[in-house]
Amino acid sequence: xxxxxLVDSKTHQNVRVKYAPSVVVTPIGRNCPVIVQEFQHLAAxxxxxxxxxxxxxxxxxxxxxxxxxxxxxxxENARWQSSYVPLNIQRQPFLIGNxxxxxxxxxxxxxxxxxxxxVGTTEGEALFNNRGFPTPFMDKITSILRALQVGYEVNDKxxxxxxxxxxxxPATFEIKFDNGEEREIQGLYTINQxxxxxxxxxxxxxxxxxxxxxxxxxMLASLGxxxxxxxxxxxxxxxxx
Amino acid sequence: xxxxxxSVVIVGGGTAGWITAGTVAAKHHAYSxxxxxxxxxxxxxxxxxxxxxxxxPTMRNTLRAMGLSETEFIRECNVGFKQGAKFAxxxxxxxxxxxxxxxxxxxxxxxxxxxxxxxxxxxxxxxSEAVCFQEALCEHSLAPKLVTTPEYEAVANYAYHLDAGRxxxxxxxxxxxxxxxxxxxxxVTKVNSAENGDIASLSTxxxxxxxxxxxxxxxxxxxxxxxxxxxxxFVDRSDVLFVDRALAVHAPYLNENDDIVSxxxxxxxxxxxxxDIGLQTRRGVGHVYSTRHTDRERAExxxxxxxxxxxxxxxxxxxxxxxxxxxxxxxxHFWQNNCVAIxxxxxxxxxxxxxxxxxxxxxxxxxxxxxPTCRQSMDIIAKRFNDTFRYRWDRIIxxxxxxxxxxxxxxxxxxxxxxxxxxxxDSLKELMELWRYQHPWDHDFTNRREVFPAASYQYVLYxxxxxxxxxxxxxxxxxxxxxxxxxxxxxxxxxQLVANMPTHxxxxxxxxxxxxxxx
Numbered sequence: 146x147x148x149x150x151l152v153d154s155k156t157h158q159n160v161r162v163k164y165a166p167s168v169v170v171t172p173i174g175r176n177c178p179v180i181v182q183e184f185q186h187l188a189a190x191x192x193x194x195x196x197x198x199x200x201x202x203x204x205x206x207x208x209x210x211x212x213x214x215x216x217x218x219x220x221e222n223a224r225w226q227s228s229y230v231p232l233n234i235q236r237q238p239f240l241i242g243n244x245x246x247x248x249x250x251x252x253x254x255x256x257x258x259x260x261x262x263x264v265g266t267t268e269g270e271a272l273f274n275n276r277g278f279p280t281p282f283m284d285k286i287t288s289i290l291r292a293l294q295v296g297y298e299v300n301d302k303x304x305x306x307x308x309x310x311x312x313x314x315p316a317t318f319e320i321k322f323d324n325g326e327e328r329e330i331q332g333l334y335t336i337n338q339x340x341x342x343x344x345x346x347x348x349x350x351x352x353x354x355x356x357x358x359x360x361x362x363x364m365l366a367s368l369g370x371x372x373x374x375x376x377x378x379x380x381x382x383x384x385x386x
Numbered sequence: 387x388x389x390x391x392x393s394v395v396i397v398g399g400g401t402a403g404w405i406t407a408g409t410v411a412a413k414h415h416a417y418s419x420x421x422x423x424x425x426x427x428x429x430x431x432x433x434x435x436x437x438x439x440x441x442x443p444t445m446r447n448t449l450r451a452m453g454l455s456e457t458e459f460i461r462e463c464n465v466g467f468k469q470g471a472k473f474a475x476x477x478x479x480x481x482x483x484x485x486x487x488x489x490x491x492x493x494x495x496x497x498x499x500x501x502x503x504x505x506x507x508x509x510x511x512x513x514s515e516a517v518c519f520q521e522a523l524c525e526h527s528l529a530p531k532l533v534t535t536p537e538y539e540a541v542a543n544y545a546y547h548l549d550a551g552r553x554x555x556x557x558x559x560x561x562x563x564x565x566x567x568x569x570x571x572x573x574v575t576k577v578n579s580a581e582n583g584d585i586a587s588l589s590t591x592x593x594x595x596x597x598x599x600x601x602x603x604x605x606x607x608x609x610x611x612x613x614x615x616x617x618x619x620f621v622d623r624s625d626v627l628f629v630d631r632a633l634a635v636h637a638p639y640l641n642e643n644d645d646i647v648s649x650x651x652x653x654x655x656x657x658x659x660x661x662d663i664g665l666q667t668r669r670g671v672g673h674v675y676s677t678r679h680t681d682r683e684r685a686e687x688x689x690x691x692x693x694x695x696x697x698x699x700x701x702x703x704x705x706x707x708x709x710x711x712x713x714x715x716x717x718x719h720f721w722q723n724n725c726v727a728i729x730x731x732x733x734x735x736x737x738x739x740x741x742x743x744x745x746x747x748x749x750x751x752x753x754x755x756x757x758p759t760c761r762q763s764m765d766i767i768a769k770r771f772n773d774t775f776r777y778r779w780d781r782i783i784x785x786x787x788x789x790x791x792x793x794x795x796x797x798x799x800x801x802x803x804x805x806x807x808x809x810x811x812d813s814l815k816e817l818m819e820l821w822r823y824q825h826p827w828d829h830d831f832t833n834r835r836e837v838f839p840a841a842s843y844q845y846v847l848y849x850x851x852x853x854x855x856x857x858x859x860x861x862x863x864x865x866x867x868x869x870x871x872x873x874x875x876x877x878x879x880x881x882q883l884v885a886n887m888p889t890h891x892x893x894x895x896x897x898x899x900x901x902x903x904x905x
Contacts, residue, residue: 201900202533308903315905332534334905 149240149256154277157257163269164282166235167225170263174215176207177233180296181303181360186229188367191219192374195304195313195334195364204304204313204334206364209374212320212328218377232296236289238263253294255287303357310348312337312361318371323379335368336361389761392422395588395598397574397611399428401438401550402729402746403604404557407567408452409750414757417566422757426561427570427588427596439670440468440650440663440740441545443489446538448747454560456537457901460894462556464549464665466646467890469520469530469542471739475654477851478794485512485849486649487739488520489543491841494872501825501844503869505856513848516873522880527645529893537902541887545740547650547663547670570596577615584724584761585611599761602753603727607734609717612727618717620733626787626809627714628679628800629658629736633689634672635705637697646890652738654793655688656680657800661737662692666894674712674736679800682709712736716779721768724761726753733779738789741782744837749775774835784814785838785846791818792850821847825854 150156176196179187187193191208198205208231210217219227225234238261243251257264257272270282279287307313314337318330341361344352352358394410396403407426415421449459459465470488477483492500500517508516515521520542523530530544561567574596576589587595603611612618624630647669651662658675673689686707693702716733720726728749735741752771758764790804791814803809810818817830826843847854861869888896 197534197903199534200896202535202896202903203900204903313905 148260149242149258151242151244152239152255152257152272152283154273154279157272158277159266159271160257160264161266161269161271162238162257162282163263163265166230166237169220169223169225170261171237172215173210173217173220173234175211175213175217176209177231178205178297179208179231179233180293181206181299181356182292182296183229183232184360184363184367187231188363188370190227190229190370191367192370193364193367194316196332204308206300206304209333209371211374212330212378218374218381232289232293236286236293237261239286239290241290241294253290255290299356302355303360306352306355306357307336307361310340310344310352312340314340316368320375322375322382324382326382336364338365341365389599391599391758391760391764393598394422394424394600394602395596396424396426396602396604397428397588398604398606398729398731399426399554399558400604400606400729401554401557401743402606402731403428403602404554404561405448405743405746406602406604406728406750406753407561408454408557408565409448409747410754410757411561411565411567412452413754415566421566423568424561424566425568425570425596425598427572427574427590427593429573430571438737438740438742438746439550439665440547440661440737440743442740442744442747443543443545444744444747445546446544448751450538452557452560453564455904457897459556460546460897461901463552464667466547466664466666466894467530467648468545468547468663469524469649471650471652472524473652473654473789473846473849476652476659476789476793476795479654479797485845486514486518486521486524487842487845487849488514488518488524488649489545490518490520491543491839492517492844493519493876494868495841498865498868498872499825499827500869500872501848501854502856502859502861503866504848504873505825505854506859506861508873514845517876519876519879519883522884523887524647524649526884527648527890528884528887529648529890530887531893532888533893533896533900533902535902537904541883547665549665574610577611582723585615599724600758600764601725603725603731604729606730609727609731611725612717612720612722612731616722616725618719618722618727620713621715621718622713623715623735623783624713626783626811627736628676628804629674629714630712631677631682631685632672632674632710632712632737633682633685634670634708634710635689635693637669637671637693637705638701639668640697640701643891643895646894648890650740653692654795655692656684656798658685659738660689660692664890672737676800679798679803719772720749720775721771723768724764726768726771728753732775735782735786738786739782739838741786741837745775745778745782748778748837777833777835778837780811780813781837784811784817785842787811787814788843788846789850792847792852794851817843821852821854823855 184193187208194207194209195204196207210219219225238258240256242254242256244254246252271280272283274280313334316333316335320328396407403426407424411424416424470486472484472486474484504513504516523542530542531540535541562569570593572590572593574588575591577585578587580586585601587597589595601611646664653660657679658673660673663670673685675685690702714735720732729746756767758767791810793801795801826840828840831840
């Protein structure tokens with residue numbers, strides 16, 4: 146079990162990270178949490194769905210990569226086969242932590258998973274320069290983590306507003322693969338297109354103002370990627386069969 | 387002149403009153419000018435009796451129909467999940483004597499009957515264990531659903547254990563804030579009759595005369611309108627069901643995070659039985675017994691002896707014990723003129739299969755669904771209502787009696803008296819004769835007013851060790867394959883659920899922190 150540590154210019158003065166987001170090191174399952182701000186990039190590659198966090202039951206936005214629990218159809222030979230990798234993958238091996246402060250309010254801090262095989266002292270990107278200042282690489286990581294932090298808060302507001310307006314519906318897919326196997330994919334939700342279209346114009350304007358109308362439509366548009374995901378699965382099945 | 391039904395007045399604000407108010411108000415849009423006005427009057431200083439802390443799975447639909455959030459209900463009414471009942475010491479009274487009446491139907495029940503195969507070949511396992519996965523969830527104190535399961539939906543069929551006092555408050559708030567029910571806190575001093583014998587109005591201490599088109603008596607044991615005013619006779623059924631007294635306590639958990647048992651435990655005693663239900667912050671425990679077969683002192687000793695192993699002697703003996711008299715029986719009819727009784731005012735039976743609240747729900751539902759449009763059609767609806775509920779009371783009494791008649795206990799005449807044929811209703815005797823030769827099945831219960839399905843009779847009969855004659859019964863290859871497949875799949879399901887379901891306590895904690903989603 147890895148234990149992430151607080152990134153610090155003294156402790157990590159000589160630490161380097163072999164950073165290449167498209168190279169897969171840690172296993173990535175059939176989905177990962179994504180944020181509203183990256184929907185536009187995601188929608189061109191993956192179905193963006195809503196699902197429930199297994200331990201809290203709360204709704205989260207995810208990009209879908211496969212159908213089985215550990216299946217990721219976008220990874221071949223340990224590389225992402227897509228032009229956009231979600232921020233939640235790009236951030237690795239860094240993550241956001243919370244540190245209590247004197248004021249009682251948590252402060253967000255940058256953590257590093259030192260057990261990750263990308264972390265070392267010889268190869269890759271340095272985190273700090275000789276004078277102890279963050280390198281451009283570290284600045285980039287910090288900005289990804291900040292975007293995710295802000296993004297999760299926006300996501301929660303987006304989902305709550307969609308729920309309040311009764312715009313989220315279960316999305317059940319009945320899929321038949323080339324090998325004859327039929328699967329009913331459950332536990333996924335999406336925006337209800339009919340109800341979204343039928344919104345009263347003042348509510349629609351309010352959603353637009355809040356920046357929620359665009360992601361709602363992008364989620365719907367991304368459903369077109371579902372067929373491509375099935376095609377990927379069939380390619381794997383045919384190759385193995 | 388047609389006299390339309392525009393206004394319903396409910397007297398009494400316990401769970402019966404508020405379930406009725408909420409069900410009628412939601413169905414008939416009490417908040418709307420064109421709906422039916424619903425008024426509930428409750429005397430300011432009457433304490434609800436607070437019995438009826440176990441429900442049926444029907445409660446999920448009752449709450450949903452009122453537009454209530456299950457998350458809020460669970461948070462505010464100290465709710466625990468109930469996945470059926472475990473009957474301990476009913477067969478022979480020994481320490482390992484128990485059987486389950488789970489809420490999940492036997493495997494494959496909608497397609498076929500597993501009882502014949504089980505009786506012939508399934509003897510290593512109890513009936514409930516062989517055909518149903520729920521007993522395993524109960525034995526491990528596991529939850530019937532996940533935090534990701536939507537409100538009111540289930541992985542394993544479930545009902546609730548709840549705090550009746552808090553439940554009334556919870557329903558009241560919703561009825562007043564969301565459903566447009568009018569509330570009057572006042573005492574009814576007089577019932578004023580119209581010429582045709584209907585109730586024209588109720589005089590009150592401070593609010594003058596309260597008029598209405600239909601009056602619902604939810605005044606509990608007082609039965610103010612149906613019993614006292616209309617003098618509808620009480621049909622005493624204590625010749626069939628002997629229990630006539632309850633001693634009830636609230637027992638604490640010793641640790642905040644102790645397991646919550648996820649079923650009702652009913653443990654047979656010398657002259658009655660003890661109920662034990664798990665809420666979030668306490669248990670509700672009570673001894674119901676027959677004063678013809680034991681006395682209060684012995685009954686209280688038995689209750690203490692039951693409690694001591696879990697909470698210790700000193701805690702047990704410091705609990706305040708509430709004594710509640712029970713007269714088993716019901717009114718001869720329930721709807722007279724423009725007055726219908728719902729809840730304890732219509733009758734009461736020992737709480738063996740949680741019949742109190744389900745009868746309230748069924749009555750409120752039928753009243754709401756078949757609400758007469760006008761006075762002219764009311765008597766016909768009333769007759770239908772009376773026939774339906776008389777039938778239901780009789781079936782419930784049969785089913786409760788069934789729990790007693792197969793016992794092998796002889797430690798007190800309470801148990802042997804229960805087997806005296808003179809105390810067994812003819813309708814039950816006839817079914818028992820039938821089931822000697824064939825297994826209970828749906829066609830034994832074809833009436834749409836039925837309360838307990840054939841599955842419930844199977845669980846209790848075979849749980850009590852009853853044997854249907856099987857020598858003459860031949861099973862086809864297809865029937866054998868069907869039974870084997872279902873029983874095998876049931877065992878698979880048990881392994882899968884026991885490995886994956888959260889504990890009851892874990893789920894309750896998650897509901898408090900995160901809640902369920904509606905979808």
